[in-house]
Amino acid sequence: xxxxxxxxxxxxxxxxxxxxxLVVAILLYLPLMLWANVGPASRAxxxxxxxxxxxxxxxxxxxxxxxxxxxxxxxxxxxxxxVPPTAPTSAPYNAVVTGGETLLGLVLATGLGLILAALLVxxxxxxxxxxxxxxxxxxxxxxxxxxxxxxLxxxxxxxxxVPKALIAAYIAFFPVAVGMSRGLRSPDALQLDLMRTYSAxxxxxxxxxxxxxxxxxxxxxxxVAVTAALVGSIVAEISTISFSGLGKMLAENSRASDTxxxxxxxxxxxxxxxxxxxxxxxxxxxxxxxxxxx
Amino acid sequence: xxxxxxxxxxxxxxxxxxxxxxAVALSRQGAAPGRPLPWLLGVLALLxxxxxxxxxxxxxxxxxxxxxxxxxxxxxxxxxxxxxxxAYGVPxxxxxxxxxxxxxxxxxRTVLLLDxxxxxxxxxLLGFLAGTVLGLALALLVVRFRFLERxxxxxxxxxxxxxxxALAPVVVKALGLEWPSKAVVVAITVLFxxxxxxxxxxxxxxxxxLDLLHTYAASPAQTFRNVRVPTALPFVFNALKVGSTxxxxxxxxxxxxxxxxxxxxxxxxxxxxxxxxxxxxxxxxLASVVGLAFFGLISVLERRFAPVSQNS
Numbered sequence: 001x002x003x004x005x006x007x008x009x010x011x012x013x014x015x016x017x018x019x020x021x022l023v024v025a026i027l028l029y030l031p032l033m034l035w036a037n038v039g040p041a042s043r044a045x046x047x048x049x050x051x052x053x054x055x056x057x058x059x060x061x062x063x064x065x066x067x068x069x070x071x072x073x074x075x076x077x078x079x080x081x082x083v084p085p086t087a088p089t090s091a092p093y094n095a096v097v098t099g100g101e102t103l104l105g106l107v108l109a110t111g112l113g114l115i116l117a118a119l120l121v122x123x124x125x126x127x128x129x130x131x132x133x134x135x136x137x138x139x140x141x142x143x144x145x146x147x148x149x150x151x152l153x154x155x156x157x158x159x160x161x162v163p164k165a166l167i168a169a170y171i172a173f174f175p176v177a178v179g180m181s182r183g184l185r186s187p188d189a190l191q192l193d194l195m196r197t198y199s200a201x202x203x204x205x206x207x208x209x210x211x212x213x214x215x216x217x218x219x220x221x222x223x224v225a226v227t228a229a230l231v232g233s234i235v236a237e238i239s240t241i242s243f244s245g246l247g248k249m250l251a252e253n254s255r256a257s258d259t260x261x262x263x264x265x266x267x268x269x270x271x272x273x274x275x276x277x278x279x280x281x282x283x284x285x286x287x288x289x290x291x292x293x294x
Numbered sequence: 295x296x297x298x299x300x301x302x303x304x305x306x307x308x309x310x311x312x313x314x315x316x317a318v319a320l321s322r323q324g325a326a327p328g329r330p331l332p333w334l335l336g337v338l339a340l341l342x343x344x345x346x347x348x349x350x351x352x353x354x355x356x357x358x359x360x361x362x363x364x365x366x367x368x369x370x371x372x373x374x375x376x377x378x379x380x381a382y383g384v385p386x387x388x389x390x391x392x393x394x395x396x397x398x399x400x401x402x403r404t405v406l407l408l409d410x411x412x413x414x415x416x417x418x419l420l421g422f423l424a425g426t427v428l429g430l431a432l433a434l435l436v437v438r439f440r441f442l443e444r445x446x447x448x449x450x451x452x453x454x455x456x457x458x459x460a461l462a463p464v465v466v467k468a469l470g471l472e473w474p475s476k477a478v479v480v481a482i483t484v485l486f487x488x489x490x491x492x493x494x495x496x497x498x499x500x501x502x503x504l505d506l507l508h509t510y511a512a513s514p515a516q517t518f519r520n521v522r523v524p525t526a527l528p529f530v531f532n533a534l535k536v537g538s539t540x541x542x543x544x545x546x547x548x549x550x551x552x553x554x555x556x557x558x559x560x561x562x563x564x565x566x567x568x569x570x571x572x573x574x575x576x577x578x579x580l581a582s583v584v585g586l587a588f589f590g591l592i593s594v595l596e597r598r599f600a601p602v603s604q605n606s
Contacts, residue, residue: 017445036468067468125352129363136586138539140578148571152388223455231457235547238459239566246460254463254551262464269460270453277455 029068034060036067069260077260078267088244091268098246099272101161101233105168106226110218112169113176113225120181121210138174145170150240164236164245171232172225179221183214219284226276234269246272305347306366312340313373317380317393326383333381337374344370390572398572399579405561406573406580412556414584416473417545421480422537428481429488430530436489437496447493454486458540462548471552479548484537488530495529496522527600531592538592542585 034057041063042056053059061070069077085092116134120127146167153163187209195205237247246269253261316336320327327333344366352363372392379391386394399406432450436442462479469475499521507517549559558577565573 014444014448017441018448019445021442021445021449065467125349125363128352128360129348129367132364133368135589136582138585140582140585145578148389148566148574155388227455227457231459234457234459238550239563250460250463254467257467259464259467262467266460266464270456273455273457274452 026071030071033066033068033070037061037063037070040067065257065259067259069263073260074263077264081261081264091246091249091265094244094246094249095268095272097244098230098233098237099276101164101236101245102168102226102230102272102276104161104165105229105233106172106222108165108169109172109225109229110176110222112173113180113221116173116177117180117184117214118206120177121184122206134174134177138171146236146239150236163240164233164242167236168229168232171235172229175221175224175228176218179217179224180214183217183221184210186217187213215288219280219288222280222284223277226280227273230269230273230276302347302351302362305343306351306362309340309344309347309370310366310373312343313337313370313377316340316377317373320377320380321393327381330381330383333377337377337381341370341374387569387571390575394572395575395579399576402573402576406558406577409556409558409561409577410580410584412473413476413545413549413558413581414542414588417476417548417557418480418541418588421477421545422484422541424477425481425484425537425541426488426534429485429533430492432485432489433492433496436493443493447490450486450489450493454490458483458544459547462544463551466548466551471554473554473556476545476548476553476557480541480544483540483544487533487536487540491529491533492526495526498529499525524600528596531596531600534592535589535596538588539585542581542588546581 037060038056041059044063045056045059053062060066061072066073081091084090087093120131149167149170150163153159153166184206191209191213192205195209200208233245234247234250236242237245238251242248246265249265250262253265316333320333348363348366348370351366352359376392379389390398432446436447458479461482465479465482466475469478503521504517507521512520546557546559546562549557550563553560558581562574562577565571565577
């Protein structure tokens, strides 16, 4: 999923090729944008609307709700949504709110995933009884669960930040549970035998061998889970009553058909996703320094 | 090779029948009982009995030991929820009882099946296929051209951490309300995991095997077919499994941003607004069953074409 590109065989930095691909993508985007926008523009002109521009081609970069926004429009939309960054209507502020919900959800998901993984590894009857349903829980559409969970939690006085974090945790616990149970099983027979010759108790085997061995697996899982949790908190914001967050901005601008704003918010969502994965990567380096040299 | 015998059958049967009896008794009464505590204790005792039965049924190796625990976990949970919801008199607008959900599933079956056809077959399945084919083609290009590996692959890794829901409104606004816009969202969701994993798999071939084929004077095409593809398959199937669950969810989320009146996501959204939660849960049950079947199909294909050892 979020694999780092292979390094080592060629020491050359990927920056130059990445830049080249970016330039090609932008060059391909421009004609696509014109082609997509000319249709609506000429239709609007034919119907007699005053767009403030003479020809369909000229209008293609200035439509109010373009099919694909022009670069200039994107820059302008970005500026108007980002300044001032602390205003409750600005995208950066809402991204921070969503990021906070996601991180809280990730913490909850990690706790739940850890408990489930321990149970799955320690008890085969628990595994046989629940694993199919854990898999099934991932195919349940969270959009549907979210508003109901919000109503339910509201009945018991839980409102605001917490329901979103819970929904984020609901969608993120599965990768953690699967990754952790794989990690807890990763010590090989030799290591387990060694522990037995020390006559170590099952608790010691768990905490001194299985748990440390599972850390690399845990962080791989967390990188998947943090993306999932971000999706969960955005969906939760869309489908519950919320006053801030990227999801709420998406829902509002989708209803208002403000395409440019949707693109800008998508950009912020993407940046938030990348930042959260980077944060987990940073945490990995701090917690498992012996693996930092990879 | 012990088979789950009477030791598991007796508590499981007792627990199931007991819970069923409680549910029937409550439905005979009609209104919720004044004091729910005895009912709660009864349910807990019967569930404990059921857990003991499940525990002993899970021993042994046969087919029954694999299927029975999961099946009874679901059955007992559903029955327990039914009894508790009735005992506490929870309004159907908050949480409908499982029996109401089943009734709704049956009564709205034609509408829900059409919705499932739109969401699963047209949007999730077609999008999944398109995303997979495109992803595999891109992966081949990336492996073939070193320049793309360094220039384009980092973007694929980057994009797989982008939340799909942020993408859905943009695509739906650009492509319209018909089903293809949702299929495109699904395709984009599936694309990036497939590219990243397929590239990793294609590069995972052991140098020893490659050298061996080199000494056989094998052509690049032969090397590709006999070494690289078999090594890559487990990685690809991993991505397909992840993609199969993502596909259905993204189809439903994308329907949230506009449809022409069909699809499970549309149905859920509409019926939540009308507090008709029994139909909502019926749609959720249907989506889960379809999603699970899809996941199962991919797993069967994986076992057929890329059998992996137990511990990987």
